[in-house]
Amino acid sequence: MEYLPLLMFVAICLVLLLGYPVAFSLAGTSLAFALIGLATGHFDAAFLHALPNRIYGTMGNNSLVAVPLFVLMGVMLEKSRIAEDLLHSMSRVFGSVRGGLGLSVVVVGMLLAASTGIVGATVVTMGLMSLPSMLKQGYSPALATGTICATGTLGQIIPPSIALVLLGDILSSAYSQAQLNMGIFTPKTVSIGDLFLGAIIPGLVLVLLYCAYLVFYTRWKPTAAPMADGDGQPIAIGEVVYSLLPPMVLILAVLGSILAGIATPTEAAGVGALGATVLALLRNELTLARLREVVLSTTEVTAMVFMILIGAAVFSLVFRGFGGEEMVESLFAQLPGGVFGATLVVMLIIFLLGFILDFIEITFVVVPIVGPVLLTLGVDPIWLGVMIALNLQTSFLTPPFGFALFYLRGVAPPGVLTSDIYRGVAPFVALQLLLMGVLALWPQLATWLPYTLMR
Amino acid sequence: MGLTCAVVVMRYYLQTGSIALQESVNYLHASVFMLAIAYTLQRGGHVRVDIFYRNLSPVGQAWIDTLGGLLFLLPLCVVMFWLNWDYVINSWTVKETSSESSGLAWVYLLKTLMLIMPVTLLLQGIAETIKNILIIANRAADNGSTDTQS
Numbered sequence: 001m002e003y004l005p006l007l008m009f010v011a012i013c014l015v016l017l018l019g020y021p022v023a024f025s026l027a028g029t030s031l032a033f034a035l036i037g038l039a040t041g042h043f044d045a046a047f048l049h050a051l052p053n054r055i056y057g058t059m060g061n062n063s064l065v066a067v068p069l070f071v072l073m074g075v076m077l078e079k080s081r082i083a084e085d086l087l088h089s090m091s092r093v094f095g096s097v098r099g100g101l102g103l104s105v106v107v108v109g110m111l112l113a114a115s116t117g118i119v120g121a122t123v124v125t126m127g128l129m130s131l132p133s134m135l136k137q138g139y140s141p142a143l144a145t146g147t148i149c150a151t152g153t154l155g156q157i158i159p160p161s162i163a164l165v166l167l168g169d170i171l172s173s174a175y176s177q178a179q180l181n182m183g184i185f186t187p188k189t190v191s192i193g194d195l196f197l198g199a200i201i202p203g204l205v206l207v208l209l210y211c212a213y214l215v216f217y218t219r220w221k222p223t224a225a226p227m228a229d230g231d232g233q234p235i236a237i238g239e240v241v242y243s244l245l246p247p248m249v250l251i252l253a254v255l256g257s258i259l260a261g262i263a264t265p266t267e268a269a270g271v272g273a274l275g276a277t278v279l280a281l282l283r284n285e286l287t288l289a290r291l292r293e294v295v296l297s298t299t300e301v302t303a304m305v306f307m308i309l310i311g312a313a314v315f316s317l318v319f320r321g322f323g324g325e326e327m328v329e330s331l332f333a334q335l336p337g338g339v340f341g342a343t344l345v346v347m348l349i350i351f352l353l354g355f356i357l358d359f360i361e362i363t364f365v366v367v368p369i370v371g372p373v374l375l376t377l378g379v380d381p382i383w384l385g386v387m388i389a390l391n392l393q394t395s396f397l398t399p400p401f402g403f404a405l406f407y408l409r410g411v412a413p414p415g416v417l418t419s420d421i422y423r424g425v426a427p428f429v430a431l432q433l434l435l436m437g438v439l440a441l442w443p444q445l446a447t448w449l450p451y452t453l454m455r
Numbered sequence: 456m457g458l459t460c461a462v463v464v465m466r467y468y469l470q471t472g473s474i475a476l477q478e479s480v481n482y483l484h485a486s487v488f489m490l491a492i493a494y495t496l497q498r499g500g501h502v503r504v505d506i507f508y509r510n511l512s513p514v515g516q517a518w519i520d521t522l523g524g525l526l527f528l529l530p531l532c533v534v535m536f537w538l539n540w541d542y543v544i545n546s547w548t549v550k551e552t553s554s555e556s557s558g559l560a561w562v563y564l565l566k567t568l569m570l571i572m573p574v575t576l577l578l579q580g581i582a583e584t585i586k587n588i589l590i591i592a593n594r595a596a597d598n599g600s601t602d603t604q605s
Contacts, residue, residue: 018507019509019511019516020503020527021502021523022501024523024527025523027527028527028531031527031530031531051535051538051539052538052541052542055569056566059485059568060481060485064484065480065484068484068487068488299487299491300491300495300498300500302487303488303491303494304502305488306488306492307488307492307501308502
């Protein structure tokens with residue numbers, strides 16, 4: 001009975017694999033276990049009665065208001081074809097460089113990454129937008145698909161990403177809980193904005209690594225990425241400015257206002273959403289029908305995210321009711337290697353879970369369990385958040401189970417072999433691991449900026 | 456519904472400062488997602504782990520959705536409703552208002568969403584489950600008719 005919480009966790013993973021919607025599987029399985037627990041007297045119904053308070057807490061949580069706003073901004077940029085325009089003009093700017101199309105995919109991916117947090121959505125969008133033109137230009141399928149998968153997952157780590165919003169919210173409560181456990185009653189706080197700041201440098205380093213890899217690889221193997229044919233019509237400066245400037249300004253406005261401390265992430269998200277709408281209006285891309293489409297799909301994504309939050313709340317209450325937290329704590333206490341060992345194990349678990357769960361589930365289910373324990377051990381919350389985001393991103397890219405690969409497979413033409421995708425993505429996985437190693441050695445990479453700016 | 460709410464949330468955020476305004480944003484946000492959960496179910500918008508699911512036949516998918524509906528979704532709605540009931544009723548009896556002095560006075564209405572959500576989700580869940588049972592039944596009937604013909 002001692003291992004009942006662990007058993008429940010395993011059962012949930014298995015149930016999830018069946019394919020019933022995640023939110024309901026999580027909550028439903030937990031309820032079933034709670035029922036067993038009630039019948040056998042191992043579970044106190046009082047834990048379940050905390051649920052209404054949890055749900056109401058979610059409804060009133062101001063930081064989470066950023067979620068629908070960022071989703072709206074992303075969907076708007078995508079549906080109004082601002083993203084597509086951007087890709088076209090970028091590839092013409094880089095037209096004279098070997099591998100230029102690949103580079104522009106990375107850059108556009110980075111700019112868009114911000115907006116959509118759901119891995120699947122970004123990969124599918126990038127795949128539909130850029131894969132055909134890359135293949136048409138004669139890129140090797142492996143290089144093309146690898147680049148797209150890697151770029152599609154950038155959304156996890158480049159702020160302002162929804163992944164970081166959710167992670168920041170969970171970490172901030174985990175952090176205050178950890179400090180209470182340690183007997184600190186005037187706790188320091190960590191906010192979503194801090195996490196954004198922490199992720200900027202590692203995110204940019206990652207983009208640079210991608211670009212460097214593309215440049216070197218295409219030099220070394222020119223056949224994998226032929227130059228654009230045609231006489232490379234020079235592109236007018238005006239056109240570049242027209243397509244590049246607005247999204248850049250938008251993203252800088254969002255990030256800048258957070259960096260400068262003018263706006264909370266939620267307010268910045270509001271600015272971003274409004275900005276994206278204005279951009280779409282200015283381009284005459286915003287018909288009433290399209291606005292409707294954008295808002296409806298935003299509503300769907302939002303409802304989906306919050307239902308998972310509610311499902312995860314049921315899970316965590318039942319988990320706690322079975323003494324799961326004490327179990328996790330004692331497990332960690334037995335681990336060799338102290339803080340480092342514990343962090344490594346957590347990272348490994350998260351990596352493996354990344355094969356079957358999307359980041360929302362992991363953030364809501366796993367982080368609340370392990371977060372307080374690790375933070376009590378003295379791990380820096382910002383560093384932990386960035387590491388988790390990077391780790392998940394790597395997990396989504398890793399064959400054979402990575403999410404990103406499945407989604408791209410879904411939109412890739414039959415001519416592209418699955419093995420091409422696997423081969424193409426391998427170097428990017430190596431780059432990810434490299435960055436994680438570097439970040440583990442020099443945590444300052446993540447923590448320097450927020451601590452310098454905030455304190 | 457979703458349209459107005461999301462647009463208003465967005466607009467309102469440009470004029471920060473007032474607590475009441477801040478709370479109205481929260482109200483709208485909460486209303487959007489609490490009311491849209493059932494709608495999202497209808498549109499099939501709740502994410503699944505579809506590594507295996509996507510390769511199943513429509514009937515196989517219908518089986519999973521039927522079982523999931525009966526075992527997870529419908530009980531969850533009932534339990535949520537039952538758990539939330541007292542919480543919301545308490546709020547109504549005191550006509551609960553915001554804890555901020557200049558906040559909005561309709562916390563009890565906001566909390567009522569916690570009852571509306573399980574009910575709408577339950578209704579939609581029942582509809583989806585019936586739909587899936589019909590898919591299974593139809594396929595069985597189809598097989599039956601082709602069998603008699605051959």
